[in-house]
Amino acid sequence: ASDANQKIDYVFKVVLIGDSAVGKSQILARFARDEFSLDSKATIGVEFQTRTLVIQHKSVKAQIWDTAGQERYRAVTSAYYRGAVGAMLVYDITKRQTFDHIPRWLEELRGHADKNIVIILIGNKSDLEDQRAVPTEDAKEFAQKEGLFFLETSALQATNVETAFLTVLTEIFNIVN
Numbered sequence: 690a691s692d693a694n695q696k697i698d699y700v701f702k703v704v705l706i707g708d709s710a711v712g713k714s715q716i717l718a719r720f721a722r723d724e725f726s727l728d729s730k731a732t733i734g735v736e737f738q739t740r741t742l743v744i745q746h747k748s749v750k751a752q753i754w755d756t757a758g759q760e761r762y763r764a765v766t767s768a769y770y771r772g773a774v775g776a777m778l779v780y781d782i783t784k785r786q787t788f789d790h791i792p793r794w795l796e797e798l799r800g801h802a803d804k805n806i807v808i809i810l811i812g813n814k815s816d817l818e819d820q821r822a823v824p825t826e827d828a829k830e831f832a833q834k835e836g837l838f839f840l841e842t843s844a845l846q847a848t849n850v851e852t853a854f855l856t857v858l859t860e861i862f863n864i865v866n
């Protein structure tokens with residue numbers, strides 16, 4: 690539905706970061722359009738999508754930014770992070786390396802973003818339990834140590850995607866209210 694005539698109380702910019710192929714674009718597609726594609730192409734060009742939702746009787750427009758195939762270290766520019774009030778740090782539970790790179794992404798995020806940014810760590814592809822390479826406990830412990838929210842999601846099965854966005858957006862909402 691169009692929100693052309695809808696009064697918007699807040700616009701929150703949230704950035705997706707993490708290694709290539711962890712599922713960032715599909716998490717966004719699931720949240721913004723309730724779609725999923727198994728042969729999703731690498732994102733080209735800086736892109737964001739929006740979805741307006743209601744939090745505590747206010748309309749909140751979530752503006753979610755997706756990296757444009759700039760997932761190499763230090764290739765994401767400061768413009769991407771500018772004005773972001775939330776971040777989703779995504780790894781793939783079946784690829785240990787994508788989790789091992791999380792501290793690097795966190796460092797980059799903290800170097801560029803506002804110090805009050807709300808961050809959630811996301812272990813995506815939870816539907817591939819038989820290929821799991823990152824124990825839930827490891828990620829939970831890391832998140833706790835770094836003061837991040839944490840959830841495992843499946844963009845494929847639509848598990849926890851809505852909850853992940855709502856967690857970040859509600860926390861941001863509570864900070865500004």
Ligand code: GDP
Nearest residue numbers: 709710711712713714715726727814843844845
């Ligand atoms: P990005 O590079 O981080 O944006 O990753 P994409 O969103 O393009 O996804 C990379 C690949 O992983 C694609 O083939 C997706 O279909 C697949 N994928 C994304 N999310 C999931 C998921 O939750 N489960 C499974 N099984 N595959 C996924």
Ligand code: MG
Nearest residue numbers: 713714731732
């Ligand atoms: Mg992508």
